Amino acid sequence: MSGLLHLTLNGNFLRSDTMRFLGAFPSLKFLSLSSCMLYAAALAEELQDMPSLEVLILMGNMFSGTLTMKALASFTNLKILDLSFNNLTGSIPTEIQAMSSLQVLSLAGNSLDGALPEYGLCELKKLQELDLHANNFEGNLPQCFDKFSSLKLFEISSNKFSGIIPSSLISTLTSLEYLDFSHNKFEGSLSFSSFANHSKLEVVEFISDNDKFEVETQEPIGWVPMFQLKVLLLSNCNVNRAKGRVVPSFLRSQHKLRVLDLSHNFLDEPFPTWLINNNTMLEVLNLRNNSFGDRIHMPPYRNVHLRKLDISGNHMIGTIPSDIGKFFPDLNFLNLSRNALSGDFPSSIANMSALIILDLSDNEISGEVPQELFTGNRPFGVLDLSYNKLHGDVLSGNLSLHWSFNFLLLNNNYFTGKIENDASKSFQLWSLDISNNLFSGVLPDWMSNSISLSTLSVRNNRFEGKFPCGIASFLFLDVSENFLSGPIPSCLDLQWIKHLHLGSNRFTGSIPRTFQTMIGVLTLDIGNNYLSGKIPEFLGLLSNLRILLMRKNNFSGSIPTQLCQLSNVTLVDLSGNSLSGSIPPCLQSFASPSSLSYKQKTRTKYSWSSSYVYFGTLKSWSATDQEGDIVLETRYEVRFTIKRMSRFYKSDVLDHMRGLDLSNNKLTGEIPQGLGWSLTQICVLNLSHNQLTGSIPEELSDLANLVMLDLSSNGLSGNVPSQLTNLSYIASFNVSYNNLSGRLPDIKGQFSTFNAESYKGNPLLCGIPLEKKCASTSPVTIPPGDIPSAKESEKWYDIDIIWFFGSLTATWVLYLLGFATILYTNPRWRRWWLLIIEERMYTCYYFLIDWVSRPSVFFRR
Structure with missing residues (x-):
């Protein structure tokens, strides 16, 4: 055994007590204890008794x-050390230099931080693989890394490294095969020609997380690489920003690419079809969010290797080639969205049987969709045809018994027909x-009985009848803008909505009591219906509620004070009902919640790994598509009235809307007097067409973000507070049809933009912009400090006449003297001036001769 x-x-x-037997193997050279639930203290002593150890793998403990x-410094023969995916913290100690024989070091997946040490780590000159990814390292890369002349794998992705990547450092590491610097905070420019002499290079990954990093590939002009890349990821790297944002020209010499990602670079030129033509083994091509134009052209051959093609978010025009399925028969992912x-x-x-993701949204595609997309037993994960001009009857008829869509998005088209109602089918x-x-x-019925369906939107169609009961537990349910009738179903499971x-x-x-189970609800829109009864007090228990819309129903009674408990609410619309009583003085809403709720994106995992695999000493790295996550943005819409116009407000705009409409x-x-300080974040306040009395509170001037204030058609009295002119952003102001009196506030700031319409129906108001002028008032005593000085009160007609004519005469004299001086000193100008005088004299002379000798002819003219 020994x-x-x-x-x-x-x-x-x-x-720990079972680890003592390790000391019985002093000659042990290879020890692998991955995922053994070990603690560091359990090995501290045992490992010191194995001086011959060459490989130590402690991953995932x-x-x-x-x-x-x-505990490891005595391992002078250790060649491979793997401490990845533990809970280690702190920085890399300088004692690591004692392990001078190390060839492979992996500290990935810990919580290590700080800068990489200049002394210690750089002494490991035999390193061939260095894996530090998924930590919290920061600072610049040490220049001493250029000593790693044998380094093949350099993986530092998902850290916080910053600063400029020295081109000299890259150019000296000529043994590199695999390089991944993605997801850091690097800045400055990196010349890709630094890799020109790296003949073994196969994988280069730079995915930037900021807009401060650039990759320059065009300098020096005409450089030729010695490598043939298999994987190249240059996403969000401002590629060739200073050189016209062109596709790297060195790629024309690359013919072995399997994965190419140039997304998010705004490259501006015709679509580079040659990338597909030159690389017959290409499996993933990601060109999303650039500025490629032109039409989509098919390659001259049938590409059976391409699995993912993403050219979304460009300026592609024309039609999708009708034979696209013939040339790319094995595509799993096709994204042509957000083009023209x-x-x-x-x-x-419809014949691309391997297709899992198809996104053609946000285009102008028309015609009918092949029925085979919906009737075949297909493995669709996402089918997104939204925001096009498609039509036809797509969801009726013989739908698949195993409709395997995970996400089906057909919104904003012209689809018609009825939807098949066969509850026996599995969706x-x-x-x-x-x-x-x-x-x-x-x-x-299947819409409300599907146990998997969590998001359902049928907004703005022509559905009628009752909403079916079922067991579905929705997170998002939108059936608005239809003709549904009957009571709101009380049988729905709304606890997760x-x-x-x-x-x-x-x-x-009335509002069903099941609404009180919606403890996590953010948006509740039941407006524009025929609901009646009182507003239930339990709505005040919905503590997460942000938007409450109950407009244009038949609700009666008073506004329950329990609504004041909605401390996160930002938008409340109770308008167009029969509510009575007073406005609760306890309103303390619109507290500007710290989190955003309406800029949400659904991410679903659909990743592809290329057939290319880089085999390291410890493990292998597959070229996984870095943007394999499918991002599906939910576009929230609610209707709200501003400036007497009811319109929809969408998505992340709702996170910044603040309004109260009663x-x-x-x-x-x-x-209420306290309304001003309670609603400091509010943008819209509409209390019009009620029976409110009393004066307009001066505290309303504290609503610094107010854009619209409508108090019209009430019984308000008193004056319009002059403090309201301090509202810097107000664009709509209406106090018409009240009993207001007195002088209007000064015309300044935003109030200079309001005309008489804002004040009409108040016969006792006067002042600009009304035609009625205010009567003169009794003499006003001006404090001594406010009396203007004589100079400030001087009028234009109080000018001293002697000084005026004296200064005028002096000005003309100086002008004539200056003119005479020019004529005297410049003979050319003097001759020109005398010729002009002579010409004018002759003109006058002949005019007088004609007038005297032939007066009748002269007057006829």
Whole structure:
């Protein structure tokens, strides 16, 4: 047993007292204890008794605390050390220099931080693989890294390294095969020609997380690389920003690429079809968010290797080639969204049996969608055809028994027809959006009975009847802008709902008590219906509520004070009801919640790994697509009225909307005095068309962010507070049809933009901009400090006449003297002036001769 050289106990739970047997193997050269739930203290003593150890793998244990090398410093023969994916903290100690034989060092997946030491780590001159990714290292890369002449793998992604990457450092590491500097904070410019002499280089990954890093590939002009890359990721790297944002020209000499990512660089030129033509083994091509134009051209051959093609967010025009499915038969991922593509939907796409992700959204594609997309037993994860001009009857008829879509987005098109209502069929939908189309009929039962469906939007169609009961547990439910009727179903499971949109239908009855289970709801829209009864007090218990819209119903009674408990609410619309009583003085909403709720994106994992794999000493690295996550943004919409115009406000705008609309009710009493300081973040305040009395509170001037204030059609009295002119952003102001009196505030700031319409219906008001002028008042005593000086009060007609004419005469004399001096000193100008005088004299002379000799002819002219 003492002669054992190789010991592997991976995945076993080893207690500290069972580790003592390691000392019985002093000749051990290879020890692997990965994922054994070990603590550092359990090995501190045992490892010191194995001086012959060459390979030590301790990946995935529970080592914590600072990284210490005292227990390992005696391993002068250690060649491979793997401490990755533990809980180590602190910096790399300088004692690591004692392990001078190290060839492979992996500290990835810990919580190590600080700058890399100039002394210690750089003494490991035999290093061939250095893996520090997924830590918190920061600062610049040490220049002494240029000593790693044997380094093949250099992986430092997902850290906080900053500063400029020295081109001299890169150019000296000529043994490099694999380099990944992605997801750091590097700045400045890196010349890609630094890799020119790296004949073994196969993988280069730079994915920048800021806009301060640039990769220059065009200098020096005509440089030729010695490498043939397999993987190149240059995402968000401002590639050739100073050279016209062109595709790197060195890629024309690359013919072995498997994965190429040039996304988010705004490269501006025609679509580089040659990238596909030159690289017959290409599997992933990601060119999203650039400025490529022109049409999509198919390669001259059938590419059976390409798995992912993403050219979304460009300026592509024309039609999608009808034979795209023929040339790329094995595509898993096709994203052509956010371009200007037009023409009919290509029928060949329906024959691409391997397709998992298809995104053609935000284009101008027209025509009908092949029925085979919906009737075949397909492995679709995402089908996004939203925001196009497609039409046809797509969701009726013989739908697949195993409809394997996870995300089906057909919104904002012209689809018609009724949706098949066959509850016996099995659907695996997670998200269904068919909003803003022309679908009709009743909503099928399977929509509310699917256990997987969490997001459902059927907004703005022609659905009618009742909403079906079911077991579905929705996170997002939008059935607004339809013709649904009957009471709001009390049978729905709403305990997990975040956004509930039932507005603009024909729902009747009262608010069901099941609403009190919506403890996490953020948006509740039940406006524009025929609901009645009182506003239930339990709505005040929905502590996370941000938007509450109940406009244009038949609610009566008073506004419950429990609504004052909604400390996170930002938008409340109770307008157009029959609410009575006074405005609760306890309103303390609009507290500007710290988190954003309406700029949310759904991410779903659909990653592809290239067939290319880089084999390191310890593990292999597959070229996984870095943007394999599918991002699906939910576009929230709510209707709110500003400046008497009702319009939709969408997505992240809602995070910044602050409004309170209590208009068109029967509210009485005065405007609460504390409303100003309670609603400091509010943008819109509408209390019009009620029965409010009393004066306009001066505290309203504290609403510094107010854009609209409407107090019209009430019974308010008193004057318009002059303090309101301090509202810097107000764009709409209306106090018409009240009983206000007195002089209007001074015309200054935003108040200079309001005309008489803002004040009409108040006969006792006077002053600009009204035609009625205010009567003169009794003499006003001006404090001595405010009396203007004689110079300030001087009028234009109080000028001293003697001084005026004296200065005028002196000016003319100086002018004539200056003119005479010029004529005297410049003979050329003097001759020119005398010729002009002579010409004018002759003109006058002949004029007088004609007038005297032939006066009749002269007057006829």
